[in-house]
Amino acid sequence: MSQYFHSEVISIGEDALEMVEGGVVIFFGEPCPAELAEVSIVHKSIKHDPQRDPQPGDVLRVGEARVTVTAVGERAGENLRQLGHIVVYCNPAAGTNLLPGALHAEGALGLPQPGATIELIMGA
Numbered sequence: 346m347s348q349y350f351h352s353e354v355i356s357i358g359e360d361a362l363e364m365v366e367g368g369v370v371i372f373f374g375e376p377c378p379a380e381l382a383e384v385s386i387v388h389k390s391i392k393h394d395p396q397r398d399p400q401p402g403d404v405l406r407v408g409e410a411r412v413t414v415t416a417v418g419e420r421a422g423e424n425l426r427q428l429g430h431i432v433v434y435c436n437p438a439a440g441t442n443l444l445p446g447a448l449h450a451e452g453a454l455g456l457p458q459p460g461a462t463i464e465l466i467m468g469a
Contacts, residue, residue, distance in 0.1 A: 349394040350465035352429065354407075354457045358383040365456045368436060370407075372463065374429015386456075388463055390429055398422025399448055402468030405433065408461035412452030413468070420445040 355375060360383045364371060373385040386407075399405075399421055403414045412435060424430045424446040432447045435454055443449060457463075 347467045348392070348464050349397040349467060350390075350425070350463070351392040352388040352390045352463045354386055354459050354461045354463065355389050356382070356387045356459060357456060358385045358387070360384045361386055362456050365454060368434060368453075370433040370435065370454050372429065372431050372433070386463075388429060393426065395426055397467070399425065399431075399465055400468065404464075404466040404468060405448070405450060405454075406462070406464040406466065407454050408457045410452070410454045410457075412450035412454055414448050414450050416443050416449040418443050418445040418447045421448055 364384050371385045373381055373387055375387055375389055377385055377387045399414055399417050401414055401416060405412050405414060421431055434447055434449050436451060437449050
């Protein structure tokens with residue numbers, strides 16, 4: 346498996362835990378707009394292959410937690426490239442609408458600590 350995105354968590358919004366506990370994880374690259382910082386996990390990009398967008402079957406690793414991408418919104422790759430922004434819905438209910446900038450994933454993510462790594466790895 347090959348890593349195509351790597352970043353580091355730099356801050357956690359004060360309301361991010363509530364979102365994560367509800368199965369929604371919002372990532373935003375720095376600089377993050379103040380209105381989104383409260384609910385976001387803000388990160389600093391270290392590596393990003395602009396030729397590769399997230400695909401079903403890819404693995405998202407946040408610290409020690411891993412989820413498998415099951416669906417990718419039509420703007421998710423563009424948002425990740427331009428803003429470092431992506432919203433991950435963990436274990437969404439059947440029939441949940443896939444938003445354009447979102448990923449659906451199987452598995453659970455916890456709230457990472459600053460310094461944790463975020464990686465996207467190509468699926469098999």
